[in-house]
Amino acid sequence: MTANVPRAATAVLLMTLIVMLAACRGSEATPTSRERPAVLGPGRQQLQAGAHVLDLVARDPSGTGPARLPRIEITVPDGWFNFKGWGIGKGRKLPFPLAVSFWDVAQVYPTPCDWAGKPMVDPGRDVDGLATALAEQPLRNATPPTDVVFAGFRGKYLAWSVPTDIDFDERRKDRALFPHCDEATFQSWTANGWAGDRYQQLPGQVDRIWILDVDGTRLVVDAWYLADATPEDRAELERVVDSIRFLD
Numbered sequence: 294m295t296a297n298v299p300r301a302a303t304a305v306l307l308m309t310l311i312v313m314l315a316a317c318r319g320s321e322a323t324p325t326s327r328e329r330p331a332v333l334g335p336g337r338q339q340l341q342a343g344a345h346v347l348d349l350v351a352r353d354p355s356g357t358g359p360a361r362l363p364r365i366e367i368t369v370p371d372g373w374f375n376f377k378g379w380g381i382g383k384g385r386k387l388p389f390p391l392a393v394s395f396w397d398v399a400q401v402y403p404t405p406c407d408w409a410g411k412p413m414v415d416p417g418r419d420v421d422g423l424a425t426a427l428a429e430q431p432l433r434n435a436t437p438p439t440d441v442v443f444a445g446f447r448g449k450y451l452a453w454s455v456p457t458d459i460d461f462d463e464r465r466k467d468r469a470l471f472p473h474c475d476e477a478t479f480q481s482w483t484a485n486g487w488a489g490d491r492y493q494q495l496p497g498q499v500d501r502i503w504i505l506d507v508d509g510t511r512l513v514v515d516a517w518y519l520a521d522a523t524p525e526d527r528a529e530l531e532r533v534v535d536s537i538r539f540l541d
Contacts, residue, residue, distance in 0.1 A: 329540070332364070333378045337385065340375055344368045346540065349395055349487055352378040358397045358486020359510045367393065368536035370529065379487045383529075388494030390522060391530045393537075396488055396513040401426040402480040405433065405493070406459060409475035413483070420504050420511055424449035427502065430481070432456055441503060443514065444537050448505035455479055457497045457520065495519055507539065 332348045347365045350358065373383050382389030400413040401423070416426035424438035433453035441450040460473035481491040481500075493500075497520025505512050516534050518527055 330366070333375045335378050336375060337377070338375045339385070340369055340373045340381065342369065342371045344536075345375070345381070347378060347395065349379055352487035355486065362507060362510060362512065363539035363541050365395065366538050366540055367533065369533055373533075377487075381533075388519060390519050391517070391526055393514065393516045393530070393533060394488070396482070396491060396515060397485040397511070398423055398513050399483045399485050401430060401482045404431050405479045405481060406474040408480050418511060420448050420506050423511065423513070424451060424504050427451060427453065432459075443503045443505055444539055446505045446507050446539070448503055450501075450503050452499060452501045454500070455493045455496050455498045459496045491515070501534070
């Protein structure tokens, strides 16, 4: 009997340790979801490679845009910058060679070049009306709008471009020297909320446009590249667009 006492004590000690370890493991916090990145602010900061979040409603000081939209997560490689919390671009300054921006489109310019003094086109508030108005804007060589599902929401997709022989450059200080377009500006649309006019940056620019119905609110995703974009540039833009998802 006396020879079995140490064995019994050892067994009790082992059982006690097992119970204590199990209790410790049970008390540890188990993560249920990954931590979301901070929301981008109104500046033009350089972005770290990885996921970032845009809150379009928070970037609308006028209150003229939608009262509610889901936050948007987008993932970028190195070399991309925040643009005022409602867009991102590769590089610090306009014209960005690659960019993605989000719009609550209000009205469409009847022509993007000879536009001053002409009545605007009202596309209504639905997806189809805006898709038709954009496709019919002259000088854009627009593709026919097609049905699409983007990040879980239905809408229309089209692509359009700026003619290569249009003489304008928003970076010039004296726009009066360039009479080919009114005010040397190639216009696309006006917008509510966080952004104003959408004007194009350079001749030959290509915009890929998704017009989405996001829980009853129309939202435009505009991804563009300049004429000198390489196949690698376009593939990079494609990956950034494919990373977009709506959070809530």
